[in-house]
Amino acid sequence: MNLHEYQAKELLKKFNVPVQDGIPVDTAEKAEEAYKQLKVQYGNSFAVVKAQIHAGGRGKGKIQGTEQRGVAVGKSAEDIKTIAGNIIGGTLVTIQTGPAGKLVSKVLVAQDVYYPGPNPVKEFYLSILLDRGKGQNVIMYSTEGGMDIEQVAHDTPDKIFKEWVHPAGGLLGFQARKIAFNLGLSGEAFKNCVRFVTNLYKAYVELDCSMLEINPLFKTSDDKIIAVDCKMNLDDNALMRHTDLEALRDVSEEDPTEVEAHKYNLNFIKLDGNVGCMVNGAGLAMATMDMIKLSGGEPANFLDVGGTANAQTVEAGFRIILKDPKVKAILINIFGGIVRCDRVAQGVIDAYNSIGDIKVPIIVRLQGTNAEEAKKLIEESGLKVQSAILLSEAASLVNKAVSA
Amino acid sequence: MSVLVNKNSRIIVQGFTGTEGTFHATQMIEYGTNVVGGVTPGKGGQKHLDLPVFNTVADAVKTTGADVSIIFVPPAFAADAIMEAAEAGIGLIICITEGIPVQDMVKAKLYLAGTKSRLIGPNCPGVITADECKVGIMPGFIFKKGKIGIVSKSGTLTYEAADQVAKAGLGISTAIGIGGDPIIGTPTKDAVELFMNDDETDGIVMIGEIGGGMEAEAARWIKENGTKPVVGFIAGQTAPAGRRMGHAGAIVGGADDTAAAKMKIMRECGITVVDSPADIGKTMAEVIAKNTLKKPAKV
Numbered sequence: 001m002n003l004h005e006y007q008a009k010e011l012l013k014k015f016n017v018p019v020q021d022g023i024p025v026d027t028a029e030k031a032e033e034a035y036k037q038l039k040v041q042y043g044n045s046f047a048v049v050k051a052q053i054h055a056g057g058r059g060k061g062k063i064q065g066t067e068q069r070g071v072a073v074g075k076s077a078e079d080i081k082t083i084a085g086n087i088i089g090g091t092l093v094t095i096q097t098g099p100a101g102k103l104v105s106k107v108l109v110a111q112d113v114y115y116p117g118p119n120p121v122k123e124f125y126l127s128i129l130l131d132r133g134k135g136q137n138v139i140m141y142s143t144e145g146g147m148d149i150e151q152v153a154h155d156t157p158d159k160i161f162k163e164w165v166h167p168a169g170g171l172l173g174f175q176a177r178k179i180a181f182n183l184g185l186s187g188e189a190f191k192n193c194v195r196f197v198t199n200l201y202k203a204y205v206e207l208d209c210s211m212l213e214i215n216p217l218f219k220t221s222d223d224k225i226i227a228v229d230c231k232m233n234l235d236d237n238a239l240m241r242h243t244d245l246e247a248l249r250d251v252s253e254e255d256p257t258e259v260e261a262h263k264y265n266l267n268f269i270k271l272d273g274n275v276g277c278m279v280n281g282a283g284l285a286m287a288t289m290d291m292i293k294l295s296g297g298e299p300a301n302f303l304d305v306g307g308t309a310n311a312q313t314v315e316a317g318f319r320i321i322l323k324d325p326k327v328k329a330i331l332i333n334i335f336g337g338i339v340r341c342d343r344v345a346q347g348v349i350d351a352y353n354s355i356g357d358i359k360v361p362i363i364v365r366l367q368g369t370n371a372e373e374a375k376k377l378i379e380e381s382g383l384k385v386q387s388a389i390l391l392s393e394a395a396s397l398v399n400k401a402v403s404a
Numbered sequence: 405m406s407v408l409v410n411k412n413s414r415i416i417v418q419g420f421t422g423t424e425g426t427f428h429a430t431q432m433i434e435y436g437t438n439v440v441g442g443v444t445p446g447k448g449g450q451k452h453l454d455l456p457v458f459n460t461v462a463d464a465v466k467t468t469g470a471d472v473s474i475i476f477v478p479p480a481f482a483a484d485a486i487m488e489a490a491e492a493g494i495g496l497i498i499c500i501t502e503g504i505p506v507q508d509m510v511k512a513k514l515y516l517a518g519t520k521s522r523l524i525g526p527n528c529p530g531v532i533t534a535d536e537c538k539v540g541i542m543p544g545f546i547f548k549k550g551k552i553g554i555v556s557k558s559g560t561l562t563y564e565a566a567d568q569v570a571k572a573g574l575g576i577s578t579a580i581g582i583g584g585d586p587i588i589g590t591p592t593k594d595a596v597e598l599f600m601n602d603d604e605t606d607g608i609v610m611i612g613e614i615g616g617g618m619e620a621e622a623a624r625w626i627k628e629n630g631t632k633p634v635v636g637f638i639a640g641q642t643a644p645a646g647r648r649m650g651h652a653g654a655i656v657g658g659a660d661d662t663a664a665a666k667m668k669i670m671r672e673c674g675i676t677v678v679d680s681p682a683d684i685g686k687t688m689a690e691v692i693a694k695n696t697l698k699k700p701a702k703v
Contacts, residue, residue, distance in 0.1 A: 130506055132586045132616045132653070135513040150658075167514045208505055237652060238505035240480055267650050271642075282584060282650025283558020283613055286639035287681035290663075293642045294680050302643070304650045335560045335567075337543035338431075367567060369543055390571075391564065391682035 001234045004052045006108045007248050008232035015203035017196060018226040020218070022110030024052065031084030032077050034109035039077075046075050046112035049083045051092050053102040054253040056231065061094030063087055064101055070094060073112065080109060105252065113228055117221025123228075124183050125149050126197070127213035128204045131164065139163040139171070139201065141179055145216035171201040189223040196225045207245070208238030257320055264316040266305055273298025275398060276321035276330040278314065280305050280339065288333045291391065295399040300327050309334055309344045315351035322358065329361045329401035331394060336368035345374035349381045361386065361401045365394035407553065407578040407598045407605070408496060408524070409472060411536040416464045416494075417442040418485045419476035421452050428476065428500075428541050429453055435538040440468040461492035474530065474539050475499040482526060483508035490521040497589070498539050499526035506652070509587040516589065523589025527651065529559035529581035540581065550575015552688060553599035555592055555622075556611035557584045557651070561639060561681065565609050568685025574692065577605045584613065584651030592622035600631055607633045607692050609684060610675065614640035615653045615661050620669045627673035633691045636675040637684055638663040 003011075006024040013019060021042075023034035035047050051058050051070040058070035068086040084107050093101035114121060123145030131138040142160050144152045153160050161182050165171050173194075180193035196217075204212045211233040218228045239246050251259050261268030267282070271289075275297035279285035282304045289299035301321060305313050314332070321330055334344050348364055365388040366374040378387040388394040409415075415432070419425040420442020430453060433439050441456040441464050448459030458464040461473065473494045477485040482501040489497045504526050516523055524531055530540015534549040546563050548570040556562040559581055566576050580595045582588055592612060599605045612619035619638065626634055641663040643649050645656040656662050667677045678687050 130510070130586060133621075135510060135587050137510065167510045205507060208507055210506060235506050236648075237479060237503045238507065241505075269644075269647055269649065271644065279560075281558060281560030282654060283556070283561035283611070283639050284564060284681075286613060286643055286649055286654070287558075287561055287564070287637070289643070290639060290641040291680055291682060299642050302647075302649055335563045337546070337560070337563055338541065368546065368563060391568075392680075395680065395682050 001236055001239065001249055002054045002253065003232045003234065003248055004054065004106070004250065005050065005230055006052055006106070008230040009227065011207060011232070012200070012203055012227060012230060015199050015206070017199045017203060018224060019230065020110050020113050020226055020228045022050070022108040024106050024108050025084070026088060026106050028081045028085035028088060031107060031109050032081040035074070035077050035080040038109065038111050042111050042115075044112050044115050046073060046114075047080055048073050048110045048112060049080060049087060050108045050110055051087050051104045052106040052108055053092055053097070053104055054250070055094055055096040055102055057094035057096045058092065061092050061097070063090035063104075064093055066090070070104070084109070102253070113218055113220055113226065115221060119221055119223055121221050122219040123216035124219070125152070125215045126200075126217045127211065127215070128201060128209070129211045134164060136167060137165045137204070139165065139179065139197070141183065141217075143183055145218070149215065165201065170205075171198060185219070187223065189219050189225060192223065192225040208235045208242060209233060210235040257323060261303070261316070261320050264313060266303060266313060266317060266320070268320060269302040270324075271299050271301050273300040274326050274328045275402060276300045276324070276327045277333065278303050278305055278317045278321065278330065279333045280307065280309050280335060284333065284335060288331065291395050292331065292398055295395045295402070297329070297398055297402040300324055307339060309339055309347060311347035311350040314344070314347045315354055318351050318355055318358070322360075327360055329363060329398060331398055332362065332364045333391070333394060334366050336366060336370065340370045341366040341368055341374035342370040342377055345377040348385065349377065349383060352383050352385065363388065363394055363397045363401065365389065365391065367391070406533040406536065407602050408531050408580065409533050409537040409539050409578070411436070411438065413472045413537050413539070414438055414440045414468060414470045415472045415474060415539055416440060416461070416468065416470040417474050417476065418461065418489065419478075420444050420457055421447055422476060425476040426453070431544070432538050435544040437537050437539060440470055461488045461494065465492045465494065470494065472496045472539060473498070475501055477501060479503040479505070483512040486512045486523060487515045490516050490519040494521055496522050496524070498524045498528070498530050499589070500528065500530060500541055501525075502527040504585065506586055509585065513587055513589070524580065525583040525588060527585045528583035528588070529562060531578065531580050533578045534576045542579070542581070546570070547579060548575040551577055551604060551606040552609060553577050553602065553605040553607070554579035554609045554611070555595040555599070556581055556609075557613050557653070558611060558639065561611055564681065565611060565684045569609065569688055572685035572689035574689055577602065584653050586616065586653040592618040593625045596622050596626060596634070597629075600629065605632065607635070607688055609688060610634055610636045612636070612638045612666060613651065613654050614638070614643050614649065614656050614663050617660065619666045620660070623670040623673035623675055626675060630674065634675045635684060635688045635691055636667070636670045636677045637681055638666045638670070638677075639681070641679075
């Protein structure tokens with residue numbers, strides 16, 4: 001589950017991780033109020049307005065139809081109100097959102113961290129994630145902050161450092177110090193960085209994050225170390241023990257069809273093609289999508305109905321897939337193991353009858369337990385459903401359907 | 405000899421008296437698997453499916469001499485169940501449970517590294533040695549006895565492959581579902597190695613999916629050490645980047661874990677890679693018939 005920047009920062013504060021302070025608001029008027037509050041608190045007339053969406057590249061992205069950037073600095077209450085007014089309710093298009101962009105309903109009005117002081121400011125990069133190969137968490141960091149880290153890794157791999165954390169010992173003191181030294185810090189900034197990294201790792205583990213990225217990690221002119229931005233991703237499997245965090249889910253950021261599918265316990269991902277599919281098992285579902293492509297079609301979705309394909313789940317699946325007008329055919333591919341194919345076939349027939357007139361061809365491929373009985377059921381039902389037993393037969397039926 | 409499990413394996417079921425445990429233990433026993441008991445904390449001393457129930461894995465091992473455990477414990481407690489089995493000296497731990505938090509598996513993986521136990525899974529269909537022993541949730545009848553080994557991250561795709569192999573006139577020695585999570589006990593390479601060393605296996609089907617570097621690691625090992633033909637397939641050629649495709653581990657992060665990148669590496673390492681999942685069985689039959697290992701000469 002993805003979190004917004006303002007949500008992630010609130011969580012980090014609880015772990016004593018210093019962050020760029022800010023106030024999330026949903027109207028231009030509230031943005032103005034927030035600005036005034038920050039000005040009193042920090043005595044700084046600059047502030048930043050940051051669009052809150054689940055995608056990166058906000059600073060370079062623009063609100064559709066305008067020149068307004070998704071992150072912008074203002075130096076007066078008037079400024080902030082105007083910027084917030086431009087952003088809230090607009091659609092922000094960034095390199096990560098794709099051309100459709102994302103609707104912005106909230107902005108974070110945040111303190112300006114570039115305030116003057118005795119020492120120069122510095123931007124770094126730091127993230128914590130799982131190294132699958134080693135089965136350990138790794139802290140990845142760089143002196144090159146505020147930039148696209150994949151570009152840094154590609155162009156100057158020597159500027160990326162990695163620190164693996166032993167699961168039993170946790171992040172050790174010498175490791176936190178090594179990170180601060182490698183970032184070139186000394187004095188107060190060094191001490192602050194050690195504390196920052198130690199507390200951040202604690203937050204990563206205790207919140208069951210699957211990814212935590214601080215970019216930029218910022219050294220202020222008075223040597224504080226703070227998180228200016230934060231991208232936090234929580235492990236969906238661990239949400240069962242963080243019921244409070246489940247409340248942070250922003251369903252408006254998710255595809256509405258995917259949210260609906262979730263209600264029926266269907267694992268659904270919307271894609272852009274013309275052949276819908278309904279499959280049991282994630283691996284077979286991906287393989288079926290691949291086969292659709294090789295047969296001349298394009299998969300319209302990923303849909304894993306899991307181990308219980310019955311009339312109810314099949315009907316829900318049908319309805320969700322049929323919402324997409326681009327779908328020219330639907331392929332149902334069930335390998336019956338514990339699930340009996342004849343029951344699935346009956347489910348398909350019932351769902352078909354319940355929905356009524358389905359305009360696109362349905363190809364049903366049932367294999368495994370009672371596959372022959374299932375084929376017979378479908379053929380005798382009189383429905384306009386094409387049935388196959390071998391995967392290769394299903395492939396040629398898909399080919400026929402898309403070239404028709 | 406067979407891989408991992410055979411008719412002499414002594415199996416206990418952790419989470420024995422739960423719905424899943426009961427259902428699949430019954431199916432396993434019907435298949436002829438030597439299930440010797442089960443564990444459900446608090447129900448020790450009872451009988452379930454005519455077999456003894458124990459409070460702890462250690463008790464079960466002491467009384468029954470079990471050497472294999474299959475786990476159906478809910479996700480919140482599954483990592484604990486894995487470590488308990490390892491502590492009790494179980495040699496092979498097969499964890500079916502789906503949805504275990506990653507940080508739990510980080511701990512369990514480290515814990516196992518200090519023991520002699522091997523973990524298969526989690527989030528897997530289990531292991532089956534055809535006509536001898538089924539320790540998992542797969543439909544047994546699909547796995548006709550033969551000399552092809554299957555290594556797969558995915559459940560139903562394993563059944564698909566086994567079915568195609570049988571229809572192509574071959575059969576299965578053992579099939580290992582290694583699981584679709586980011587952290588698993590036995591990676592592709594280790595499973596392939598088991599088959600390369602097995603007298604009863606002539607060829608290997610290796611099924612992977614997007615995400616991670618396990619297939620590339622296995623392919624490089626095969627290039628150096630392979631002695632038997634391998635047919636490979638990677639699911640997810642059409643999967644978009646950044647989306648988790650059902651399995652927690654099936655997500656394209658960087659350029660190296662796309663299906664195309666993995667297939668390229670596998671081909672370069674001498675594996676016969678099929679583009680379509682419909683071609684797994686017939687390609688295996690062709691490769692076996694030619695009986696030529698497409699292994700490039702070492703330079």
